[in-house]
Amino acid sequence: MKTLLVEDKAYIRKGLLNLLKTINTKVEVIGECGSVKDAVVVANACKPELIFLDINLTDGNAFEFLEQVEHLDFKVIFITAYEEYALKALKSGAVDYILKPVDVDELEAALEKVKHLPITEQKQQIKTAKQAWNNEDSNLILSLHDSFQVIDLNELLFCESDKGYTTFYCNDGKKYVVSKTLKEFEDQLTSTNFVRPHQSYMVNLKFIDKYEKSGAIHLKNGKKIPVSSRKKETFLSAFLKAKQS
Template identity: 70%
Template sequence: MKSIIVEDKEYIRKGLISLISSIDADIEIIGECESVQEALIVAKTCKPELVFLDINLSDGTAFDFLEKIDVIDFKIIFITAYEEYALKALKIGAVDYLLKPVDVEELKMALEKVAKLTAADQKNQIVKAKQVFNNEGNHLILSFQDSYQVINLDELIYCESDKGYTTFYCSDGNKYLVSKTLKDFEERLLEANFQRPHQSFMINMKFVDKYDKSGTIYLKNGTKIPVSSRKKESFLSSLFNWNKK
C-alpha cells in the first residue's frame, strides 16, 4: 500500500517509518510532508493509498488538508500527541488514530482496522469526525476518566456549576458530572441557544416553561432556576427574541 506521512516533526516521521519496516507490513512510504501545503502537493502528485496524518501541523490542521484536497481517494490513520483531542475529534467517526509516541502493537491494529474500511465508509466517518473536531452539529462531548459521552444539545435541559464541577441534566433523566467549570462550555452552549441567567446555571431556552417576575425560571421538567439581578435584562431580551422564532 503506497503511503505518505504528514507530520511536522522529522524524528516522529523517521520513527514511524522504522516501526512500519519492523512489522513487515505491506506499506511503501513514497513521501514525507511537514505542512498542509506540502501535503496537498505530495498527495496530488504521488496519489497515495494511505496517509498517516498528524492532526496539528505547522500551518494548520489535518482537517484543513482534507478540506482543500480535491478528492479523498486514500485511507487515513491520524496521528496526535493528545489523547483527549484525538478521541474528541475521531472516535465518534470511528476513524482510527495513533497516539504519540506510536506503539508498534497499536500501529498493527490501526493498519488492520483501516484495511477493512472502504473509501466510501471512511469518507463518511471523516465527515463526522470533522464535525466533532470543529464542534459542528448539535452535540457536545464530555470527557471522563475512562470514557467520552456524547450529549445531544436538543436533549440537554440545563447545566449547573458548583466549585469547579458542572452537572449536565438531560431530558431522558440522565445527568453527567464533569470536572470543568461552566465557563469552559459557555461559548459552545450560547451558540446552541442556551442562556446563562445565573452564574451557576445555563439553560436550554426550548425547555423554558415560565418566568416568574420575582426572578425565577420554571423549566418544563419542573426545575426552578434563579435569575440574578444583573442577568435579568439580558435573559428577558433572549426570552422575547426566542418567542419570535
C-alpha cells in the same frame, strides 16, 4: 500500499518510519510532509493509497488538508498526541487513529483495520469526526495533574507561557497551569478568537479594551499585555479586523 507521512515533527516521522520497517504489513513510504500546504501538493501529485495524518500541523489541521486534496481516494490513519478534544472527535467518527508516542502493536492493528475499510465508509467517518471537531472549537480541555478541566474559550482572557508551562486566565478569576508550551495550544486558539501579540502570550480579542501605540494591550480587567515589535503588524491587523466586524 503507497504511503505518505504527514507530521510536523521530524523525529516522530523518523520513529514511524523505523516502526514501519519492523511490522508484517508492508508499506512503501513515498514521501514526508510537515504542513498542510506541502501535503496537498504531494498528495495530489503522488496519489498515495494511505496517509498517516497528524491532527495539528504547522499551518492548519488534518481536516483542512482533507478539504483541499483533489480526490479523497486514499486510506487515512490519524496521528494525535493525547489531547482529549482530539480523541473525542476521532472516537465519535470511529476513524482509525494512533496515539503519540506510536506503539508498534497499535500501528499494526490500525493498518490491518484500514486495509479492509471501504473508501465510502471512511469518507463518512471522516465527515462525522470533522463535525465533532468543529463543535469542540469553543472548548479547550486541559490535562491537569489529577483531572481534565474544560475551558470555555469565550470566557478565557489570555494565556501566559513561562519555562515550558502555560497559565490560562479566565474571566471568572480562575487560573489553570499545565506543563505544556503555548505553541501546543496555538493552532486551536488562533482558529477561534485569539491572537499572539508576544512570544509569551495569547490574548482573546473579545476582552481587549484598548491598544497603546507604544506597544501595550489593555484588557477589560485591567491587565496589560506587551506587544513585541516582531508581532505588532500581525496583531494590529487581527485587532482592527475584530473591532470593525
